[in-house]
Amino acid sequence: MARNRPYTCGLDAAIDVVGGKWKATVLWMLEDQGPLRFGELRRQIPAVTEKMLIQQLRELEADGLVHREAYHQVPPKVEYSLTDYGRTLEVALRPLGEWGHANMARIEATHA
Amino acid sequence: MARNRPYTCGLDAAIDVVGGKWKATVLWMLEDQGPLRFGELRRQIPAVTEKMLIQQLRELEADGLVHREAYHQVPPKVEYSLTDYGRTLEVALRPLGEWGHANMARIEATHA
DNA sequence: CAGTATCCGTTCCGATACTG
DNA sequence: CAGTATCGGAACGGATACTG
Numbered sequence: 001m002a003r004n005r006p007y008t009c010g011l012d013a014a015i016d017v018v019g020g021k022w023k024a025t026v027l028w029m030l031e032d033q034g035p036l037r038f039g040e041l042r043r044q045i046p047a048v049t050e051k052m053l054i055q056q057l058r059e060l061e062a063d064g065l066v067h068r069e070a071y072h073q074v075p076p077k078v079e080y081s082l083t084d085y086g087r088t089l090e091v092a093l094r095p096l097g098e099w100g101h102a103n104m105a106r107i108e109a110t111h112a
Numbered sequence: 113m114a115r116n117r118p119y120t121c122g123l124d125a126a127i128d129v130v131g132g133k134w135k136a137t138v139l140w141m142l143e144d145q146g147p148l149r150f151g152e153l154r155r156q157i158p159a160v161t162e163k164m165l166i167q168q169l170r171e172l173e174a175d176g177l178v179h180r181e182a183y184h185q186v187p188p189k190v191e192y193s194l195t196d197y198g199r200t201l202e203v204a205l206r207p208l209g210e211w212g213h214a215n216m217a218r219i220e221a222t223h224a
Numbered sequence: 225c226a227g228t229a230t231c232c233g234t235t236c237c238g239a240t241a242c243t244g
Numbered sequence: 245c246a247g248t249a250t251c252g253g254a255a256c257g258g259a260t261a262c263t264g
Contacts, residue, residue, distance in 0.1 A: 004133060004159055010213030011136040011205060017212075017219055021116060021257075024123040032132060039225055047116055049258060054227065056196045063222050075225045076264085085215075092211035093123060099204035100129075101122030103197075107115065107129055110175050133237080150246050161238060166247065187245045215236085 017063055018093065022048050023054045027082070028097065030066065031090045035081035065089055129175055130205065134160050134168045139194070140209065142178065143202045147193035177201055 006015040018024055025045055030036060036044075042053055057080060060066040065086035071077040082090065100107065119125040130136055137157055142148060148156075156167055168190060172178040177198035183189040194202060212219065 007212070007220075007257065008157060009209060010211065010216060011140055011196070011209035012212065013216050013219045013223070014208045014212030015131060015136050017223060018208075019127060024127050025120050028121050028123055042226095045120060051229095051259090052225070055257090059224075062224065064218070066164060070226095073225095074264095076227080078226060083151050085125075085218075088215075089211060092207040095204040096126045096130075097121060097123035099122070099201060100124065100126030102133050104119060104122060104125050106176070106197075107125045108119075108182050111129060112171075112174065154246095162247070163239090164237065167237095175260095182246095185245095186244095188247085190246065 014089075014092070017065070018089065020056050020059060022052060023060060024093070024097075025054075026056060026060060026080075027065070027086065027090055027093065030080060030082045031087070035069075035079045038078050038080070042082065060086070126201075127205070129177070130201065132168050134164060134172060135172060136205070136209075138165075138168060138172060138192075139177070139198065139205065140201055142192060142194045143199070147181075147191045150190050150192070153192065172198070 004012065004016075007016070019029070019072060022045060025048075026041065029041060029044055038053070038057075041057075042048065042050065045053070057068070061068050064083060065085075067081050067083050069079045069081070071079070116124065116128075119128070130139070132165070134157060137160075138153065141153060141156055150165070150169075153169075154160065154162065157165070169178060169180070173180050176195060179193050179195050179198075182190045183191070
């Protein structure tokens with residue numbers, strides 16, 4: 001998802017980072033509930049496939065927004081959490097989330 | 113672009129609406145400069161093709177965010193502007209735009 | 225549990241040519 | 245000026261099966 005660089009405005013850049021299909025949801029979950037394991041994330045986003053979830057997590061990690069902590073155990077355990085940088089994004093995202101929440105009915109009605 | 117409904121959070125819904133490749137840019141232009149003609153938008157977003165620009169405008173119009181005013185003249189003249197609803201979105205988008213602006217160097221460096 | 229690997233249809237998007 | 249039409253490649257994304 002490196003779409004149209006160089007960016008024409010900050011909004012472009014931000015949406016490029018957070019525009020992936022499940023990224024906003026993941027950021028929201030991690031902010032709301034603290035560190036979560038792969039399986040916990042998966043269960044809480046019922047429609048996501050493993051492939052998509054891991055892909056989005058990897059991209060968030062590469063962007064420095066999410067930290068991946070692997071515990072070397074059997075069975076394996078991996079926890080994902082927001083980085084400080086990720087938290088700054090989450091804060092910037094909050095008004096947009098509230099807008100979406102407030103206008104969800106309208107969005108579902110008009111948006112194809 | 114109706115991606116994953118029903119939405120899991122307001123952020124999902126909002127990004128579904130504004131996540132199109134050029135939509136953020138268009139909203140930003142219209143807020144920043146007031147009503148603009150098709151050709152003016154096109155010139156100010158050099159990388160966009162006519163096809164994509166009109167497609168994104170149509171979707172923004174269908175979502176009620178942008179108003180299209182056609183003047184029946186020869187040669188034709190069409191002006192696009194934000195609706196009141198569109199302005200509420202633009203306000204909600206502003207912190208995200210500032211975040212993107214502030215972190216653009218980092219985004220360009222880390223984001224594939 | 226936390227992933228990989230592969231297949232494959234769908235959607236996105238750019239390029240180009242044309243029109244009222 | 246402000247679009248429309250068509251083509252084709254690339255990226256996205258779901259389903260399924262498999263692994264350390």
